[in-house]
Amino acid sequence: MSSVAENAPNSAGAKTTGQDLLTGLIPLLLQLRKLAWLIFAVTTLLFFVLRQAGDPALVLAGNDATPEQLAAIRAQFGLDRPLIIQYFSYMWNVLQFDFGKSLASAEPALGKVLDMVPRTLHLAGMAILLTATIAIPLGSWLGFKPENPERRAVSGFLFVMQGVPGFVTALVLIQVFAVNLRWLPSLGYEWFEPKTWVLPTCSLASFLFPSLTRVVAANVAEAMREDYIRTARANGASQSALLWKHAVPNALLGAAALIGTQFAALLGGSAIIETIFSWPGMGWLLLESVQTLDFPVVQALAFMIAIMVFTVNACTDLVFRFLDPRLRTKGA
Amino acid sequence: MTPASNTDAVLKIDNLALHFLGQDSIVEALKGITMEIAAGEVVGVVGESGSGKSVTALNTLRLLPRTKTRIPHGTVSVLGRDVMTLNEAELQKVRGGDVSMIFQEPMTALNPVLRVREQMFDVILRHQTISPADAEKLSLKLLSDMKIQDAERVFNAYPHELSGGMRQRVMIAMAFSCQPKLIVADEPTTALDVTVQAQILNLLRERARATKTAVMLITHDLAVVAQLCDRVYVMYKGKIVEQGLTRDVIGKPQHAYTRALLNALPEGKKPKSRLETVAASMIEGQAAVAAPVAQRTTVQAGFKLYGRATPLFEAVGATVRYPKKYNLLGRAISYQTAVNQVNLSLYEGQTLAIVGESGCGKTSFANSIVGLVPLASGELRYKGKNLRDHDELTRREVQIVFQDPQSSLDPRWPIWRIMTEPLTVGKRPSRNELRETAAGLCEMVGLDPNAIDRLPHEFSGGQRQRIAIGRALSVHPRLLLLDEPTSALDVSVQAQILNLLLDLQEKYQLSYLFISHNVAVVRHIADHVAVMYMGQVVESGESEQVLTRPTHEYTRTLMDAVPTLERAFAA
Numbered sequence: 001m002s003s004v005a006e007n008a009p010n011s012a013g014a015k016t017t018g019q020d021l022l023t024g025l026i027p028l029l030l031q032l033r034k035l036a037w038l039i040f041a042v043t044t045l046l047f048f049v050l051r052q053a054g055d056p057a058l059v060l061a062g063n064d065a066t067p068e069q070l071a072a073i074r075a076q077f078g079l080d081r082p083l084i085i086q087y088f089s090y091m092w093n094v095l096q097f098d099f100g101k102s103l104a105s106a107e108p109a110l111g112k113v114l115d116m117v118p119r120t121l122h123l124a125g126m127a128i129l130l131t132a133t134i135a136i137p138l139g140s141w142l143g144f145k146p147e148n149p150e151r152r153a154v155s156g157f158l159f160v161m162q163g164v165p166g167f168v169t170a171l172v173l174i175q176v177f178a179v180n181l182r183w184l185p186s187l188g189y190e191w192f193e194p195k196t197w198v199l200p201t202c203s204l205a206s207f208l209f210p211s212l213t214r215v216v217a218a219n220v221a222e223a224m225r226e227d228y229i230r231t232a233r234a235n236g237a238s239q240s241a242l243l244w245k246h247a248v249p250n251a252l253l254g255a256a257a258l259i260g261t262q263f264a265a266l267l268g269g270s271a272i273i274e275t276i277f278s279w280p281g282m283g284w285l286l287l288e289s290v291q292t293l294d295f296p297v298v299q300a301l302a303f304m305i306a307i308m309v310f311t312v313n314a315c316t317d318l319v320f321r322f323l324d325p326r327l328r329t330k331g332a
Numbered sequence: 333m334t335p336a337s338n339t340d341a342v343l344k345i346d347n348l349a350l351h352f353l354g355q356d357s358i359v360e361a362l363k364g365i366t367m368e369i370a371a372g373e374v375v376g377v378v379g380e381s382g383s384g385k386s387v388t389a390l391n392t393l394r395l396l397p398r399t400k401t402r403i404p405h406g407t408v409s410v411l412g413r414d415v416m417t418l419n420e421a422e423l424q425k426v427r428g429g430d431v432s433m434i435f436q437e438p439m440t441a442l443n444p445v446l447r448v449r450e451q452m453f454d455v456i457l458r459h460q461t462i463s464p465a466d467a468e469k470l471s472l473k474l475l476s477d478m479k480i481q482d483a484e485r486v487f488n489a490y491p492h493e494l495s496g497g498m499r500q501r502v503m504i505a506m507a508f509s510c511q512p513k514l515i516v517a518d519e520p521t522t523a524l525d526v527t528v529q530a531q532i533l534n535l536l537r538e539r540a541r542a543t544k545t546a547v548m549l550i551t552h553d554l555a556v557v558a559q560l561c562d563r564v565y566v567m568y569k570g571k572i573v574e575q576g577l578t579r580d581v582i583g584k585p586q587h588a589y590t591r592a593l594l595n596a597l598p599e600g601k602k603p604k605s606r607l608e609t610v611a612a613s614m615i616e617g618q619a620a621v622a623a624p625v626a627q628r629t630t631v632q633a634g635f636k637l638y639g640r641a642t643p644l645f646e647a648v649g650a651t652v653r654y655p656k657k658y659n660l661l662g663r664a665i666s667y668q669t670a671v672n673q674v675n676l677s678l679y680e681g682q683t684l685a686i687v688g689e690s691g692c693g694k695t696s697f698a699n700s701i702v703g704l705v706p707l708a709s710g711e712l713r714y715k716g717k718n719l720r721d722h723d724e725l726t727r728r729e730v731q732i733v734f735q736d737p738q739s740s741l742d743p744r745w746p747i748w749r750i751m752t753e754p755l756t757v758g759k760r761p762s763r764n765e766l767r768e769t770a771a772g773l774c775e776m777v778g779l780d781p782n783a784i785d786r787l788p789h790e791f792s793g794g795q796r797q798r799i800a801i802g803r804a805l806s807v808h809p810r811l812l813l814l815d816e817p818t819s820a821l822d823v824s825v826q827a828q829i830l831n832l833l834l835d836l837q838e839k840y841q842l843s844y845l846f847i848s849h850n851v852a853v854v855r856h857i858a859d860h861v862a863v864m865y866m867g868q869v870v871e872s873g874e875s876e877q878v879l880t881r882p883t884h885e886y887t888r889t890l891m892d893a894v895p896t897l898e899r900a901f902a903a
Binding site: 026147226227228230231232233234235236237238239241245246249250253323324325326 | 393420423424425428432435437441442443444447454458459490503506658
């Protein structure tokens with residue numbers, strides 16, 4: 001960075017780099033502190049909410065258990081202790097990444113969740129990639145001349161799209177491409193079979209793509225009104241240079257923030273999409289374990305989702321710093 | 333009086349009219365103007381906002397949206413080519429090639445995500461067929477021609493890493509990069525400090541002379557025109573009302589508007605005298621301006637005087653710091669001192685002006701008085717007692733009026749609510765009471781009392797500043813902090829506001845802490861002046877003393893940099 005050279009003309013060497021490294025770590029440590037608070041809040045809240053939702057002993061023992069059997073199970077799992085004591089022992093275990101065993105399969109809950117993470121990331125990653133490749137050019141095109149009638153029509157269509165629930169899109173896609181045309185499978189997931197990826201990815205992308213396109217369009221339209229666009233025009237820049245060189249890079253700064261904040265919504269959407277397409281990921285597992293009141297798994301999932309959403313938001317922050325030179329120097 | 337002969341005219345505008353097409357109305361921005369600029373000439377175009385001067389500038393390069401404008405008649409020709417008939421591709425060759433522009437706001441006129449290097453290359457490589465290496469050499473030469481010492485660093489910097497003055501130098505370097513025949517400069521120094529303005533204007537003139545480039549300088553500042561321009565056009569409401577050699581136009585103005593404009597300048601007038609305003613007949617919709625100040629006794633009765641023997645307000649070693657770096661726990665470990673050990677005192681019924689350039693700490697100081705930023709050390713005394721130890725009612729006697737009346741009023745509130753909001757703090761006066769008070773305040777500040785249900789956007793800039801002053805007066809203040817109250821306003825409107833402030837002061841014995849960068853305004857309104865530089869008061873005293881016989885070196889630099897009509901003619 002150019003400003004650093006100005007500040008340190010000759011004192012090169014280990015000392016400066018060491019200090020830089022330390023000051024560079026500060027934002028990271030501050031982020032980790034935030035993450036710790038977030039996880040504390042999420043696990044605590046979830047612990048008490050889930051206890052209100054149902055009695056774990058009932059789930060363990062089954063519907064036709066006798067009161068004696070229930071009491072035995074309560075004693076065995078420590079459920080007969082006061083709630084606050086249970087809470088502390090639970091938090092102690094969470095500190096050691098122990099969420100207990102799945103009530104359904106007796107496997108460690110966290111391990112079960114971790115198995116699902118790559119598949120969900122795979123789906124979410126493809127959906128985001130697809131969204132970005134459509135939304136950025138389309139949004140730029142729309143925002144360049146928003147008054148133009150055909151672009152207005154497209155904007156109107158996107159507005160309607162934004163209101164269509166993702167599962168409707170998914171069902172329509174299945175009907176057309178799997179049932180009628182028989183081009184693609186309607187469910188299942190294979191690592192090496194890209195055919196099985198197409199419909200879930202498109203369905204999940206439909207959650208994010210209308211809003212992202214509209215944000216890019218709005219940002220580009222706004223950027224086109226900025227003074228530096230006028231400067232570029234006065235300097236003889238062509239229409240395409242105005243858009244791609246001057247307006248779009250500025251507009252994308254706003255869009256990057258949206259991808260970050262929408263990631264949580266995307267994970268929520270993946271619960272629906274994964275269930276529809278039997279995609280064995282976190283969303284599918286979440287629905288499955290909520291239905292069967294598999295508390296340990298639900299709690300481990302919440303823990304994992306909190307970490308993932310947080311990480312993505314922190315990464316967005318980094319992308320921002322990379323894209324926006326004004327933030328880049330402020331950090332140094 | 334006649335401009336240079338037709339043959340070497342770089343720009344020729346002939347009987348040009350231009351209309352803006354609104355939703356259901358047409359605004360006639362230009363009503364048939366004729367203008368000529370010859371090679372090597374520096375020509376000023378003066379006028380107030382809305383006079384059509386910027387429209388003229390932008391239309392020279394056809395930069396106005398074609399769908400929203402209509403040109404009923406007239407031609408614009410650059411180097412003998414009619415710009416109106418060129419298509420977009422041909423225009424792109426003219427823009428930045430034969431004709432280049434410099435814009436007002438150096439903070440926003442450069443693209444924030446591109447380095448200076450990329451932005452200069454963008455222009456140079458578009459209009460010239462040279463290698464990138466040569467383009468770099470050319471850029472560096474252009475930058476050092478602009479007296480930039482470390483051209484290499486500036487060349488590789490992003491705009492936000494440069495000061496306002498440096499950015500404007502980059503803009504000018506870009507404007508000269510492709511040997512233009514004409515440079516259109518639209519208020520190139522309005523956003524800059526006076527000392528920087530002086531440097532930039534000199535550079536612009538020097539470069540234009542050296543390269544024989546014609547310059548069209550759009551400005552509202554007559555003193556700048558007087559110093560810089562060979563000829564001048566005076567515009568008013570879309571027409572050119574007067575033109576000629578600068579010396580003639582400013583020395584012996586013929587048209588009533590030009591005379592009014594010169595008379596509205598505080599410069600050279602007796603301090604605290606009433607300034608002439610551009611006659612109400614010339615500015616429509618401002619009839620309310622002439623309303624006599626203050627009639628209603630109910631509002632006036634609230635102002636209570638305080639003895640003159642001791643200062644009404646004192647700052648003792650006032651210091652304001654902003655955190656600069658943070659440690660691991662998020663606590664500040666190093667600070668930037670914005671206001672450093674400031675000592676000032678202000679007596680009842682007097683005006684103390686703080687003069688200084690941007691970043692000198694004058695606004696931080698004002699904000700600390702009203703409690704918007706905390707003091708790091710020192711004390712602010714009001715009526716001999718620490719301001720913080722006063723009860724709420726007494727603290728209310730200190731009120732502030734902000735710089736920008738466009739953005740400091742809530743756009744969704746009718747003005748009676750805006751003006752009486754301070755009265756509703758901790759109390760619930762009835763709606764009728766408030767409206768009654770607001771009507772009284774309107775009369776005090778020269779607004780129509782029947783207008784209290786209107787929204788801020790229905791008022792002009794000057795009227796909005798009256799609203800802001802009325803809001804401050806609602807709680808019967810003794811001390812008004814005025815943070816650049818006229819710098820966003822046209823000269824003639826500025827004269828009206830200054831007159832109003834002087835009237836109010838006389839009537840209610842108000843004390844003003846007047847913050848400004850405009851030396852002529854300060855000379856006009858202030859009894860005492862304090863000059864701030866880098867957070868410190870470097871000189872203070874009677875305003876006549878400080879402004880005519882400055883002792884500190886910085887004050888002298890500041891005074892020398894201020895463009896004045898007097899000095900322009902002496903030269």
